[in-house]
Amino acid sequence: MAETHTQTDLDKLRDRWGELSVEQRIEEFRRLSTADAQEFFSELNALDQAELLQQMTQSERRLWFRSLAPDDAADIIQELPEEKRKEYLDLADATTRSEIIALLAYKEDVAGGLMSPRYARVRPDMTVSEAISYVRLQAVEHVETIYYIYVLDSEQHLLGALSLRELFAAPNGKLIQEIMNTNVITADEQMDQEELVRLFAQEDLLAIPVVDSEKRMKGIVTVDDIVDVVSEEATEDIQKMGGTEALDMPYLRSTLSEMIRKRAGWLTVLFVGEMLTASAMAHYEGEIAKAVVLAVFLPLIISSGGNAGSQASTLVIRAMALGEVKLTDWKRVVRREIVSGLALGLILGVIGVLRVVLWEQLFHSYGPHALKLGITVGISLVAVVMWGSLTGSFLPFVLRRLKFDPASASTPFVATMVDVTGVVIYFSTANVLLKGSLL
Amino acid sequence: MAETHTQTDLDKLRDRWGELSVEQRIEEFRRLSTADAQEFFSELNALDQAELLQQMTQSERRLWFRSLAPDDAADIIQELPEEKRKEYLDLADATTRSEIIALLAYKEDVAGGLMSPRYARVRPDMTVSEAISYVRLQAVEHVETIYYIYVLDSEQHLLGALSLRELFAAPNGKLIQEIMNTNVITADEQMDQEELVRLFAQEDLLAIPVVDSEKRMKGIVTVDDIVDVVSEEATEDIQKMGGTEALDMPYLRSTLSEMIRKRAGWLTVLFVGEMLTASAMAHYEGEIAKAVVLAVFLPLIISSGGNAGSQASTLVIRAMALGEVKLTDWKRVVRREIVSGLALGLILGVIGVLRVVLWEQLFHSYGPHALKLGITVGISLVAVVMWGSLTGSFLPFVLRRLKFDPASASTPFVATMVDVTGVVIYFSTANVLLKGSLL
Numbered sequence: 001m002a003e004t005h006t007q008t009d010l011d012k013l014r015d016r017w018g019e020l021s022v023e024q025r026i027e028e029f030r031r032l033s034t035a036d037a038q039e040f041f042s043e044l045n046a047l048d049q050a051e052l053l054q055q056m057t058q059s060e061r062r063l064w065f066r067s068l069a070p071d072d073a074a075d076i077i078q079e080l081p082e083e084k085r086k087e088y089l090d091l092a093d094a095t096t097r098s099e100i101i102a103l104l105a106y107k108e109d110v111a112g113g114l115m116s117p118r119y120a121r122v123r124p125d126m127t128v129s130e131a132i133s134y135v136r137l138q139a140v141e142h143v144e145t146i147y148y149i150y151v152l153d154s155e156q157h158l159l160g161a162l163s164l165r166e167l168f169a170a171p172n173g174k175l176i177q178e179i180m181n182t183n184v185i186t187a188d189e190q191m192d193q194e195e196l197v198r199l200f201a202q203e204d205l206l207a208i209p210v211v212d213s214e215k216r217m218k219g220i221v222t223v224d225d226i227v228d229v230v231s232e233e234a235t236e237d238i239q240k241m242g243g244t245e246a247l248d249m250p251y252l253r254s255t256l257s258e259m260i261r262k263r264a265g266w267l268t269v270l271f272v273g274e275m276l277t278a279s280a281m282a283h284y285e286g287e288i289a290k291a292v293v294l295a296v297f298l299p300l301i302i303s304s305g306g307n308a309g310s311q312a313s314t315l316v317i318r319a320m321a322l323g324e325v326k327l328t329d330w331k332r333v334v335r336r337e338i339v340s341g342l343a344l345g346l347i348l349g350v351i352g353v354l355r356v357v358l359w360e361q362l363f364h365s366y367g368p369h370a371l372k373l374g375i376t377v378g379i380s381l382v383a384v385v386m387w388g389s390l391t392g393s394f395l396p397f398v399l400r401r402l403k404f405d406p407a408s409a410s411t412p413f414v415a416t417m418v419d420v421t422g423v424v425i426y427f428s429t430a431n432v433l434l435k436g437s438l439l
Numbered sequence: 440m441a442e443t444h445t446q447t448d449l450d451k452l453r454d455r456w457g458e459l460s461v462e463q464r465i466e467e468f469r470r471l472s473t474a475d476a477q478e479f480f481s482e483l484n485a486l487d488q489a490e491l492l493q494q495m496t497q498s499e500r501r502l503w504f505r506s507l508a509p510d511d512a513a514d515i516i517q518e519l520p521e522e523k524r525k526e527y528l529d530l531a532d533a534t535t536r537s538e539i540i541a542l543l544a545y546k547e548d549v550a551g552g553l554m555s556p557r558y559a560r561v562r563p564d565m566t567v568s569e570a571i572s573y574v575r576l577q578a579v580e581h582v583e584t585i586y587y588i589y590v591l592d593s594e595q596h597l598l599g600a601l602s603l604r605e606l607f608a609a610p611n612g613k614l615i616q617e618i619m620n621t622n623v624i625t626a627d628e629q630m631d632q633e634e635l636v637r638l639f640a641q642e643d644l645l646a647i648p649v650v651d652s653e654k655r656m657k658g659i660v661t662v663d664d665i666v667d668v669v670s671e672e673a674t675e676d677i678q679k680m681g682g683t684e685a686l687d688m689p690y691l692r693s694t695l696s697e698m699i700r701k702r703a704g705w706l707t708v709l710f711v712g713e714m715l716t717a718s719a720m721a722h723y724e725g726e727i728a729k730a731v732v733l734a735v736f737l738p739l740i741i742s743s744g745g746n747a748g749s750q751a752s753t754l755v756i757r758a759m760a761l762g763e764v765k766l767t768d769w770k771r772v773v774r775r776e777i778v779s780g781l782a783l784g785l786i787l788g789v790i791g792v793l794r795v796v797l798w799e800q801l802f803h804s805y806g807p808h809a810l811k812l813g814i815t816v817g818i819s820l821v822a823v824v825m826w827g828s829l830t831g832s833f834l835p836f837v838l839r840r841l842k843f844d845p846a847s848a849s850t851p852f853v854a855t856m857v858d859v860t861g862v863v864i865y866f867s868t869a870n871v872l873l874k875g876s877l878l
Contacts, residue, residue, distance in 0.1 A: 014641075018763070043641055043643070135607070146604050146607070147586050164586070164603065165585050168575045168578040200666060201666060204481070206645065224645070224662060230666060230673070234670070234676075235761065239753060241677065241753070242752070242753020242754065243749050243750050243850075244753065247754065250758065250761070250763040251754050251763055251772075252758070252768065252772075252775075253763075260782045263783060264782075264786050266750075267750070267783055271743055271791075275739060277738040277742075278736055278739050285731050285732070289728075289731045295720065295731075296717050296724065299713065299717075299741060303709075303854065304706070304710055307682055307851040307854075310850055311681055311682050311683045311851075314682070315683065315698075319690035322674065324457070325690060333690075336691075336698070339695055343703075344706055347703050348707070355717075385706075411680075411682075412745070412850070415742065419742055
């Protein structure tokens with residue numbers, strides 16, 4: 001453990017990184033030993049790498065940019081302003097440059113945009129011992145992993161694959177084509193990254209080969225890239241579900257103006273939607289004037305519907321993202337939510353009635369019609385909670401069917417929808433039950 | 440691609456699995472070819488595996504249980520009722536049984552509970568070619584991965600590690616102790632899985648060795664286990680943030696009574712909290728009686744505070760989970776949220792004033808004091824949105840400081856807190872601004 005000291009230097013920089021300005025970053029980075037700097041640079045995300053490269057001298061920039069695998073280099077180029085891209089491409093050697101350009105043709109969130117073009121390959125007519133020597137040679141080069149080996153014909157068609165472990169365990173004289181697996185799990189170059197995550201989870205593989213429509217091999221996606229994707233997708237969903245646009249960068253790194261912009265959009269939409277509560281309530285001004293006590297329970301009732309809706313939409317959106325719930329499951333989900341909503345509504349309804357009756361006993365808060373008022377509150381709660389659960393669970397299906405992201409059925413969005421209808425449900429119930437007494 | 444037909448059978452079962460009863464499942468499973476059944480069984484999660492094993496005959500059960508790696512077997516045993524566990528343990532051979540028992544001593548969510556005790560090992564005084572042959576032997580056995588090789592002394596102390604790739608690239612005659620890395624990243628057996636996820640993300644490794652307090656090697660955690668953990672942790676956080684307890688199983692698989700129980704707890708807590716709005720409003724019955732129009736804008740104002748709070752808490756909770764925001768960052772976060780909250784509040788406030796003034800112009804809705812009413816609404820919005828942003832961002836810090844999960848600062852929880860204070864803010868503002876006119 002001789003490296004304990006430098007390890008600590010590195011750790012310190014990792015801890016402080018978030019708080020440093022760009023100028024301080026390049027300064028501290030230059031102070032690291034070469035080995036530490038290499039380790040540190042490779043750990044940074046593409047955004048930070050790009051920022052750091054921008055601060056470097058021309059010769060430093062060439063050195064560090066050339067240290068990158070082509071897929072990582074492509075990620076950095078995507079973070080740069082348009083006019084800078086050519087300059088960076090020119091830093092790479094000719095082979096890498098053409099690999100980067102090929103990768104830039106893919107969107108960031110499809111298999112092609114995640115893959116590395118450098119993988120270990122053998123020919124079908126090699127023997128096991130020939131293949132082991134050949135792979136040993138490739139281990140020294142810059143291939144992404146040597147642990148899965150792909151068998152290609154002269155036109156790059158994927159014929160089969162085998163793990164290094166299988167190669168190891170096979171007798172020396174066998175031919176590759178005798179021991180390779182021909183039934184290979186592949187991903188199309190345009191496969192969406194969410195689908196790719198599910199494929200990795202289902203198949204428990206370390207890497208999946210990416211092919212074009214003619215089964216020609218284009219690259220491999222490795223599981224360590226997928227860990228990042230899983231986390232990014234969850235972050236995006238969580239942020240949408242909280243009622244903002246996805247930030248696409250760490251909270252403390254986004255500029256204030258960007259963050260405000262990404263939050264103001266939805267907040268304004270929700271605000272305009274919520275204005276309908278004012279319009280709805282304007283219809284019931286007469287009722288409120290006659291029985292001010294009705295207004296007192298309004299926030300309690302509509303927010304309970306919103307809370308039940310939040311629960312339902314959250315559960316359904318996440319289940320959809322994990323592939324547990326499909327579009328065709330909508331009937332089963334709706335049935336479950338009607339039952340759950342009824343049960344939950346009854347629980348809150350009973351507590352609501354007790355609250356009104358108890359307060360009347362203790363403080364004489366609500367006068368002679370307290371029981372009727374309590375029943376109005378209770379029945380409204382049952383109806384609003386059921387309605388909330390139903391809306392919250394159904395909305396993600398509607399959004400998905402219309403090809404929107406179900407995660408946009410955010411908690412605040414559902415709450416707003418339920419608030420407006422909650423006003424109507426509550427006052428309608430009151431009009432029926434309290435006519436002739438309070439109203 | 441000769442296996443296309445059976446592949447399709449498998450796919451069909453995968454698709455329908457979620458809809459099948461336990462009896463149908465065992466029936467369909469028995470219909471699969473041995474190869475397909477093996478693939479399918481290994482893909483199932485521990486819960487489904489346990490359920491399927493329960494349906495099997497004694498001899499089937501022994502066969503399938505013995506096909507499992509010890510860490511997977513331990514996961515299944517944790518899903519079984521207490522009284523069944525011994526019976527299953529007895530199905531395993533003596534070595535595996537003692538491995539399983541060792542694993543069961545760990546909590547599920549620490550490194551020890553995730554690790555596999557089967558890894559590739561070499562001795563420090565072996566040559567490279569001896570080590571390659573030795574690892575080739577282990578490749579045939581049931582080790583989890585041969586791609587990382589651990590160098591142990593006779594007392595299982597971890598001396599170093601190297602990748603199969605490094606072993607491959609080294610000259611035959613070198614000794615392992617000359618080429619091994621001594622500065623190995625390790626995880627303590629009690630390390631929490633969230634911390635482990637961050638370690639994997641930071642170091643980009645395929646596997647991390649797990650050691651006890653005396654640096655004796657206990658097992659390895661591989662990256663494919665981590666993919667599942669990342670997804671599970673995100674699911675838990677999302678569900679808590681939506682205001683329910685974590686379901687701990689797929690939405691459609693949980694029983695209705697369980698789901699209702701997990702939702703009713705928080706919903707009731709929120710309901711009781713929200714009752715404070717009724718108490719708060721009871722104080723302002725006089726004001727509402729004088730100016731019913733005030734009640735009309737109440738839901739709009741308090742829900743806007745709740746929405747702003749949802750955004751803030753969601754962003755902060757996720758940033759904490761990703762390690763982007765630490766406890767010590769609270770001042771920076773609060774500063775950001777005050778500025779954002781002010782900006783967002785001003786946007787909504789201006790729209791709110793315009794809404795009131797415009798409706799007065801168009802419909803004469805609010806009478807001679809419309810402008811004053813509009814300003815009351817606008818100022819309340821600024822104050823409530825700022826307050827919501829501040830509460831939503833600060834609450835996760837408080838929870839974390841008190842050693843609770845910050846994700847419990849759920850959207851509905853924040854909204855409820857802000858609703859109660861929103862009532863007070865709104866009516867206090869009205870009392871100041873409208874005294875002598877509307878009030």
